[in-house]
Amino acid sequence: MQRCVFADACQVGTKLAHELLDQGFRGRLVRRGPAGPAREGLTWMSGDVLDAPAVA
Structure with a gap:
């Protein structure tokens, strides 16, 4: 299993996360605002x- 941390740069980060x-x-998707839709x-x-310490 491979893991990534995504920066949610508006829609770009979210789309990339779902593709991966x-x-x-x-x-893990990091966003300043509220969480987006749940997904396994x-x-x-x-x-x-x-x-860095917050996303480690």
Whole structure:
């Protein structure tokens, strides 16, 4: 299983995350605002992707 951390850059990060999930990746999507829709293999985090300890 491969894992990634995605920065939610508006719709681009979300679309990329879903494409990678479709290919079998699991990931974490970091967003400053509220969490998006739930999906298996995807964990939403509230925070700033530039804050390394917060996304570790």
